[in-house]
Amino acid sequence: MDKRAHNFNAGPAALPLPVLEEIKENFLNFHGSGMSITEISHRSSLFDEVIDDAIGRARRLLNLGDDYHVLFIQGGASLQFCMIPMNLTLPGRPVNYISTGIWSIKAIKEAEIQGKDVRVIATSEDRDFSYIPTDYTVDKQASYLHFTSNNTIVGTQWGQFPDGRGVPLISDMSSDIMSRPIDVRPFGLIYAGAQKNLGPSGVAMVIIREDMLKRVPDDLPTMLKYTTVRDNKSLFNTPPTFAIYAIGLVLAWLEETIGGLKEMERINKEKASLIYGLIDNSEIYHGIAELKSRSMMNVTFRLPDERLEQRFLTEAIKSGIHGLKGHRSIGGCRASLYNAVTIDSVRTLVEFMRGFEERSV
Numbered sequence: 001m002d003k004r005a006h007n008f009n010a011g012p013a014a015l016p017l018p019v020l021e022e023i024k025e026n027f028l029n030f031h032g033s034g035m036s037i038t039e040i041s042h043r044s045s046l047f048d049e050v051i052d053d054a055i056g057r058a059r060r061l062l063n064l065g066d067d068y069h070v071l072f073i074q075g076g077a078s079l080q081f082c083m084i085p086m087n088l089t090l091p092g093r094p095v096n097y098i099s100t101g102i103w104s105i106k107a108i109k110e111a112e113i114q115g116k117d118v119r120v121i122a123t124s125e126d127r128d129f130s131y132i133p134t135d136y137t138v139d140k141q142a143s144y145l146h147f148t149s150n151n152t153i154v155g156t157q158w159g160q161f162p163d164g165r166g167v168p169l170i171s172d173m174s175s176d177i178m179s180r181p182i183d184v185r186p187f188g189l190i191y192a193g194a195q196k197n198l199g200p201s202g203v204a205m206v207i208i209r210e211d212m213l214k215r216v217p218d219d220l221p222t223m224l225k226y227t228t229v230r231d232n233k234s235l236f237n238t239p240p241t242f243a244i245y246a247i248g249l250v251l252a253w254l255e256e257t258i259g260g261l262k263e264m265e266r267i268n269k270e271k272a273s274l275i276y277g278l279i280d281n282s283e284i285y286h287g288i289a290e291l292k293s294r295s296m297m298n299v300t301f302r303l304p305d306e307r308l309e310q311r312f313l314t315e316a317i318k319s320g321i322h323g324l325k326g327h328r329s330i331g332g333c334r335a336s337l338y339n340a341v342t343i344d345s346v347r348t349l350v351e352f353m354r355g356f357e358e359r360s361v
């Protein structure tokens, strides 16, 4: 194969081509060591530099103050669903969740399993999670307010984050971390599985504020305590060294090639508006998410019937366009436009969609 695919996969997803080329170039002889990154000790000074560089870049990109820690934890975003209530519930106090789809529901379930006083203060389930709720009241007593910033499956995204009214926010940002600048100060914790916007799968980036660490109960298993990860600089046991290395390269690309999150957001907006513009003027493509809640990262749409949808997906692949099949739970189509998806790929997709519509009506 001599040609790269136009990759709209939902996750694991596209990585920036310059990052893949750098990995390839240096793989057999990492920094003159005569070994690959996967063959060196996680306790070596070479790996120390790798992890410090990745953390430093995350700090700069998100403008994190000294009171925030950047951690790498295995188990993906899904392990965070249980670690959060386990570590951060204040004794005798409720936890608040806003439910905007499957990932929120999974997070809620893990808090319920632990017998926490879970209060779902808003849900968009009444209209199949096609929108972001705006009507909710946060418990003054709540330990935290958890929400999913971007709903990867149905294609909705919080434009403006919920107001915790002093209650620390916790967000699953798996599918939109580093896609736009954010003000982290209302957040006690932000987490993201790496395989959408950060790098290879197998690790989550967790950004946690110092004061939250004081809540961690002494009697948790060692591996499940945020304090263990913090005290050991994410090196309590052998971490996914390759994934952390690749995340560092992606963040370097974001900082140096793209020029930061403001510029990344501008590009992401342009990409999303190219596809939404087409959908809004189309006879055959119908957006799934409600207008005001649409995601910049995951554009979801349906065609008039499943037969046409199937033809659409098959012809797309023949044109070198991959990953457009919607999540099995809702069907339809989805184009994931994560940071690494180029505007050229998006233009190719839009041209294909326009051509398909002309051939179909």
Ligand SMILES: *Cc1c(COP(=O)(O)O)cnc(C)c1O
Pocket (backbone or CB within 6 Å): 011, 075, 076, 077, 078, 079, 103, 148, 150, 151, 152, 172, 173, 174, 175, 193, 194, 196, 202
């Ligand atoms: C993909 C995804 C997850 C699951 O991530 P894992 O790393 O597979 O556990 C959780 N939340 C959101 C919003 C996602 O997009």
